[in-house]
Amino acid sequence: MHKCSRKKTQLYLLSVFFAFFVLSFILIHDDASTKPGDDGGRRLILKPSFPTFTTTNASTHKTEKWVVGELPSGASDWSKATKACAHTQSYNGRPSSRVKYHWGKESRSNECNAFSGRWVYDNYSYPLYDEAGCPYMSDQLACRKHGRPDRDYQKWRWQPRGCDLKRWNATEMLEKLRGKRLMFVGDSLNRGQWISMVCLVQSVIPSGKKLMTPNSALTKFIAKEYNASIEFYWAPLIVESNSDDPINHRLSDRIIRPDSLLRHASEWAKADILVFNSYLWWRSGPKIKLLWSYSGGVCEEADGKEAMKLALETWADWIESSVNPLKHRVFFVTMSPTHLWSQEWNPGSDGNCFQEKAPIEMEGHWGNGSDLNAMQMVDEIMARLGPIVTVLNITQLSEYRKDGHPSIYRKFWETLSQQQLANPVSYADCIHWCLPGVPDVWNELLFNSL
């Protein structure tokens, strides 16, 4: 009896460790992705340190501008930061947020909550576009192309309880974007949502009237006749960090500047509609190193959740001081759930999302990958910001979609070993989402809120 439970504990610890490993591994490797639609198979090269650019004084960042395709100069400071962070002390609890006024939670009891509902199989209206028909598709998300045999994951409609979503209409979306810049800011999950948005609208634009710029810190899809752009800005930790290079981002030793984001924000400020996300990157490492702007060379460290809070508070300060609600719309996409443990929906099993073909039916299912405390922290920050930010609360609805991940049907940037190939569960990607698929619905919710 005793022995048995110890074995169970060991097994549990092993599975937690394993899931942690898979999460880190996939996050390290995925973002090396090439530009959307690029089949060239550019591999991620994990460099020992960050590429160095011309060094500039940190104080010049605020006014610095850079052009698309180039990284901001000054990105080099990370070699110095790495040296400073060779020794750390724990975070001493300095308050960082300056957001003062509190809105309190919005009470919208008589409004329909579009994020609460169920998935309805609808092979009449879905998918909203054809995977192979989207020239900007990413090889990381093109599941059919990479051998996924089933197709039902493309055919689910989100049905809120008590109201209907407006039907997707690409022309109407483009009209909403006329003369505007829509910018997605965040990590690879947010990039998936950006590619989904591009694929959702691009088919109604004739060739020659649309354009995609090369992959860089800021990548733009341009709809010429609408004078509109749909852009993606890589900033997985929101504030400045040593993971800001869209291709080479080290993960083993993450350093952030918890109170600095002006270099990013100078680009964000040019957008009319901003869609942020940030979550998984805070979870996939042990400790995060903090280098404050007035640190005097002292480097602190904090756990992921604490660091995430500091970063989001800095972000909230920026939103509050820089966003004009009459001119800008700001959205925040809540955490994207993972499906790393099949025992969460199928007790006794020991797989993950691999070979899952249908959504979870249990209402209110909430997986262990979605941290309720982190959600509460996000709740509090959003409540402080009030109506300036619209929350796209996609966590619960995406929790149901254990069938929506690429699992083994995507391009993997590293070579898989015989051992891995023999055990597909070991390398299945249960973090990102196939397209067409779940992120299309996130964009329908965005479309409904614009």
Ligand SMILES: *[C@@H]1O[C@H](CO)[C@@H](O)[C@H](O)[C@H]1NC(C)=O
């Ligand atoms: C949709 O699904 C139903 C039931 O599975 C099937 O009978 C029908 O042929 C399908 N329609 C299309 C257009 O695929």
Ligand SMILES: *[C@@H]1O[C@H](CO)[C@@H](O)[C@H](O)[C@H]1NC(C)=O
């Ligand atoms: C889509 O929107 C456009 C522009 O608003 C409108 O002209 C068109 O009728 C809509 N299409 C559908 C199917 O509703």
Ligand SMILES: *[C@@H]1O[C@H](CO)[C@@H](O)[C@H](O)[C@H]1NC(C)=O
């Ligand atoms: C195109 O949109 C930008 C803003 O994104 C605006 O500054 C510019 O004036 C617009 N150009 C035309 C021709 O409408």
Ligand SMILES: *[C@@H]1O[C@H](CO)[C@@H](O)[C@H](O)[C@H]1NC(C)=O
């Ligand atoms: C998820 O968390 C619950 C509660 O902490 C725990 O009982 C369960 O074993 C966990 N499941 C997995 C797969 O880790």
Ligand SMILES: *[C@@H]1O[C@H](CO)[C@@H](O)[C@H](O)[C@H]1NC(C)=O
């Ligand atoms: C998102 O929805 C969940 C329930 O699914 C709720 O607990 C949480 O507070 C919501 N978060 C935000 C930021 O609105």
